[in-house]
Amino acid sequence: YATGHASPAAAKILAEKGLDPKDVKGTGKDGRITKEDAEKAEKPAP
Amino acid sequence: MYDVIVIGSGPGGYVAAIRAAQLGMKTAIVEKYPTLGGTCLNVGCIPSKALLDSSEHYHNAAHTFKTHGINLSSLKVDLKQMISRKDDVVKQNVEGIQYLMKKNKIDVYQGLGSFVDKSTVKVTKDDGSSEQIQGKNIIIATGSKPSTLPFIKLDKKRVITSTEALNLNEIPKKLIVIGGGVIGMELGSVYGRMGAKVSVVEYMDSLIPTMDKTMGKELQKSLKKLGFDFYLKHKVVEVENKGKEVIVKAENAKGETVELKADYVLVSIGRRPYTDGLNAEAAGIKVNDKGQVEVDDHLRTNVPNIYAIGDVVKGAMLAHKAEEEGTFVAEVIAGQKPHINYNLIPGVVYTWPEVAAVGYTEEQLKEKGIKFKTGKFPFMASGRARASMDTDGLVKVLADAETDEILGVHMIGPRVADMIAEAVVAMEFRASAEDISRMSHAHPTYTEAFKEACLAATDNRALHI
16 A cells, blocks of 8 residues: 555655656655655656 | 735744745735734744643642642742743744744735735735735735624623633633633633633534544543533523623523523634735635635635635644645745645644544544544553553554554544654555554653554554553
């Protein structure tokens, strides 16, 4: 259930990048998306 | 031309102004009262907590010092000093806001702010003089006022609101509190602890009715020990000031009339959004029939450059809710994409024991048809609580029956106003009950009760009960 859940800071960064949390691999406990994950995330190639 | 004009300097307004200034925007704030800080600082959160703290000290001195091995003679309340210290606390906080405005280079306009058009605000001072300022964006943060019932005349002497209850010059012999919500229970406690006989008349079937039912029940038990009596499911039909005495008539569930007499009556049935004098129609802003400014998910009104936050819009009337919205709007104006999870804004009642909650209540989960597990841990079983003799209350954790994710945390007990923060963090990261129960909690602390309740919720395997 927590897999793919973005932390509050990560959620804001992803929203601004236009990324869906589903497309980001979370490295936090049980796959949670950390601020670092969100900062490193890039738009997948179309 | 300002980038942002904020109307109202409460917790929502001044935080919005600071965040806007941090983001490089030229910001002004308009406040009609002589001091900044709004309801919370001047006649709300801060003064009520000051009196709650003082009255709890007195109550301890009168009732538990002897057990602790401290003997006192000629203990008495100096109410004048108590109120005067409260005023000093308010003054310090208000000065703090003034300093923050200066530090962030925010222009402060003292006067009533009203719309001239969608980008012009007229500031009218008490002496009648006025000036106009213009802003690209305007944030309405005009807050709320105590509400009353149509047939109750608030004379502010005997029939009072929270504002006057913070400045009484005597301890009521008998105080009737109309409304069993947060404000009534807090201010009722202040005077109840100092000897007032408090009667609570509440229309609903429980105290603090918006919170989990267990909390209302437990709070009622604790307040009963203070000598409170309760008239739940009673509808107030008449309030009459007879000079030195006030008579309250209420109808019980059977339709019988109950008559109560007291020297003071506190009307605390809620607060209403406040837009008097704002002249919202000049800017074309929609205000609904509850008096709230209508906003979308981005807290934007129907006029695109005008936003509204805090008590004047929908949602819980809490200082920290307004603060979150202030930050949110300033960031939206700056082009960022913040979010607020309204389900994870905690609610706190500063009685003793304190009450605090976040997430869904048991009643809400049942209504939604979500299967959940419950874990409870009473403070009676906490070593820390026994040491301090604060053994009233419990922690109640609601977790998803299948995934174990924490869905709601409800606490009543010592210092839960601060303890709830752990539950907020846990829920923001979607922690399971087991996650919390596998984290070290310092011993002996009240927070161990949260860990134990999580153990109970996970697998019914609490260790200390």
